[in-house]
Amino acid sequence: MEYGEAVNEFEEFFSEKYYKKVATAVQDGKDSIVVDFEDMDIFNFELSDYLRENPVSAIDAAEEGLEGHDQVSEDSLNVRFVNMPEEDYVFLRNLRSKHIGKFIPVEGMIKRASQVKPEVVSAIFECTQCGDRYEKEQDSSQLKSPYKCDCGSRKFEVEEKVMTDTQIITVEENPESREGSEQPSSLQVRLEGDLVDPDFQKRVVPGNVVEITGIMRERPVKKNSKKFDIYMEANYLDPTEQEFEELELSREEIEEIEELSNEDEIFEKIARSIAPSIFGHHQIKKAIALQLFGGVKKSRDDGVKSRGDIHVLLIGEPGTGKSQLLKFTGELSPKGRYVVGKSSTGAGLTASVVKEESTGEFSLEAGAVVLANKGMAAIDEIDKMAAEDRSSLHEAMEQQQISVSKANIQATLNAETSILAAGNPKMGRFDPYEPIPQQINIGDTLLSRFDFIFPVKDEPDEEKDTKLSRQVLQNHLDPExxxxxxxxxxxxxxxxxxxxxxPQLTQEAADEIQDFYVSMRSTGSGEDNSSVPITARQLEALVRVAEASARAELKDKVEVSDAQRAIDILKYSLEQIGVDPETGEFDIDRIESGVSSSQRNRVQTIKHIIDKVSGSDDSAAIEDVLDEAEEEGIGRDKAEEVIENLKRDGELFEPKQGQVQKI
Known part of the structure; x- marks a missing residue:
């Protein structure tokens, strides 16, 4: 196809097939018209082939043909092409020199996006000797002037510049498209014009998975080098995976959703639809369902913010399906990220500072929790992470942001991310004789930031095992x-x-939550150093979960039933992990600090006894301490255990056998 023929065909295409779309775009003041490649292919397949092989000429022909439309004035619109056939897509790892100069579609996740900066497209140079003017297109990284004026002078000054806004993004191929131990391939993509408009920039967010159509270009690795880098000059960018709030739904889809929300027991159905191939764990699936919906984030006038995201921790024995639950949830959430603790660092989870090869400047590269902003981060094997790497999650979980102060960069990144984490007990399986919180190898400060903590036990039970084996085998018989x-x-x-x-919290729901909170707190009052059943942190969690419950049923108000659902799940979680075995009462200190109130009281009593029975050398005979402890109502076994723990923690030492002394 010749250029002139292509112009005529495009003019006919826009007049016949896209008349209304072009007219609407002109009336709305848009800078471009988006053409569905399939529509053009049906109209004239030769146009499609011409675009693939000669993209620069084809796009010029399309824009010239568009000027023949009676609604278009002299300011021509850009023509953008989208929805190319699946067989045209090229994996980033398969890009080769044969693709240079061709129009192709690629898919990947935005890993990094530079700041938008103006760039000179063409410039008018004036000769300093005779004043002649020359216009020169600028297609390299440096501003180039004309070689020589007709008068023989080689000195020019820039008189006028035509500029456009540009941005460079780095796209990395999706994990599911990689094979074996391949390192992910990446591609730099150049955006310009209306692709960097503030409205369009909502699509160009690190973490979004996008489809990009554009022309493949090459540039030398270094000056006069025979090796070249390839990059893409984007024609259009379309997100296929972005945060929940940005997903656009049609009227039919909204009607289907609202009809579904009116069904009986809709929340139970949603919970059962979380990883349906995994048997059991119904309470955990309910918590994960509520985590997907999340509570309402609130900002107050004094600058205090309340997070809406819900964090859930599963601590379980091997083979209980934790990883499968995490994988499913990470894939269900549009900006879900699944990472494994042992192979993750603090920088990989939060943010790292990297040096740009092209400019030598330092820039920020977002980690998994930041990339999952307004989505979900599923962190498996969290107990296997190094303690210093795990501590980087503290700020992300409570303040919902990541502060970076490295090299010459001081920045704060948003991390409004729900965290679903999983790990194993210290010894692989739960010890039935030791409190569960002491078997969780995660710092107490991090542990206290989770709204729900569920131990997942693998206990033999004939009826349960029969159902589980039937479901597992059925999954293998009919995998589809x-x-x-x-x-x-x-x-x-x-x-x-x-x-x-x-959803707004109603007074009735607030009263229900308050009654539960006050009644729980009152069970720990009345004695000195008594246990603290729950704290204000759990009160905040109840509100978040109740709001999530209202969202799950598409309600505008948080009702009593939502508050009750939140209370039931919190009580279930606390019963599993927050009950003091010695008193049988709820004691949040077991989770918050790893030491129950009764244990803490014993420690204080033993320390007091050591002070009381110490001699002139400040040491006390262990037998005397144990005798005194028995009189105080503490059994010898318990007292010995406290003394051993204090020696292990470095608070006591043995100056000689059978004696203890405080440090």
Whole structure:
């Protein structure tokens, strides 16, 4: 196809097939018209082939043909092409020299995005001797002047510049498209014009998975080098995976979702649709469902913010399906990230500072928790992470941001991310004789930031084992069959629509939560140093979970039933992990500090006894301490255990056998 023929064909295409779209774009003051490649292919397949092989000429022909439209004035619109056939897509790892100069589509995740900066497209140079003017296109990284003036002079000054805004993004291929131990391939993509408009920039967020159409270009690695880098000059960028709130739903989809929300026991159905191939764990699936919906984030006038994201921790024995639950949830959430603790560092989870090869400047590269902003980060094997790497999550979980102060960069990144974490007990399996919180190898300060903590035990039970084995074997017999009551795509759209709701807490629901909180607190009052059943942190969690419950049923108000659902799940979590075995009462200190109130009281009593029975050399005979402890109502075994723990913690030492002394 010749250029002139292509112009005529495009003019006919825009007049016949895209008349209304072009007219609407002109009336709305848009800078470009987006053409569905399939529409153009049906109209004239030769135009499609011409675009693939000669993209620069084809795009010029399309813009010239568009000027023949009676609605278009002299200011021509850019023509953008989208929705190319699947067989045209090229994996980033398969890009080769044969693709240079061709129009191709690629898909990947935005790993990094530079700041938007102006760039000179063409410039008018004036000769300093005779004043002649020359216009020169600028297509390299440096501003180039004309070689020589007609008068023989080689000195020019820039008189006028035509500029456009540009941005460089780095796209990395998706994990599911990689094979074996391949390192992910990446590609630099150049955006310009209306692709860097503030409105369009909402799509160009690190973490979003995007489809990009554009022309492949090359540039030398170094000056006069025979090796070249390839990059893409983007024609259009379309996100395929972005945060829940940004997902656009059609009217039919919204009607389907609202009809679904009116069904009986809709929340139970949603919970059963979380990883349906995993048997049991119904309370945990309820918590994960509520985590997907999340509470309402609030900002107050005094600058205090309340997070809406819910954090859940699963501590379980091997083979209980924790990782499968995490994988499913990470894939269901549009900006979900699944990472494994042992192979993750603090920088990989939060943010790292990297040096740009091209400019030599330092820039920030977002880690998994930041990339999952307004999504979910699933962190498996969290107990295997190094303690200093795990501590980087503190700020992300409570303040919902990541502060970086490295090299010459001081920045704060948003990390409004729900965290679903999983790990194993210290010894691999739970010791039935030791309190569960002491078997969780995670710092107490991090542990206290989780709204729900669920121990997942693997205990033999004939009836349960029969059902589990039947379901596992059925999954192998019919691997394609799924018994999800709500399909995954519909569930994702349902959550996206629900998250746009901001349910208000009603007075009745607030009273229900307050009554529960006050009654729980009152069980620990009345004695000195008594246990603290729950704290204000759990009160905040109850509100978040109740709001999530209202969202799950697309309600505008948080009702008593939502408050009761939140209370039931919190009580279930506390019963599993927050009960003091000695008193049988709830004691949040077991989770918050790893030491129950009764244990702490014993420690204080033993220290007091040591002071009381110490001689002139400040040491006390262990037998005397144990005798005195028995009189105080502490058994010898318990007292010996406290003394051993204090020696291990470095608070006591043995100056000689049978004696203890405080440090």
């Amino acid at each position: 069959e799924t018994d999800a009551e709500i399909p995954q795509d519909l569930l994702r759209r349902y959550v996206a629509h629900a998250k746009k709701k901001r």
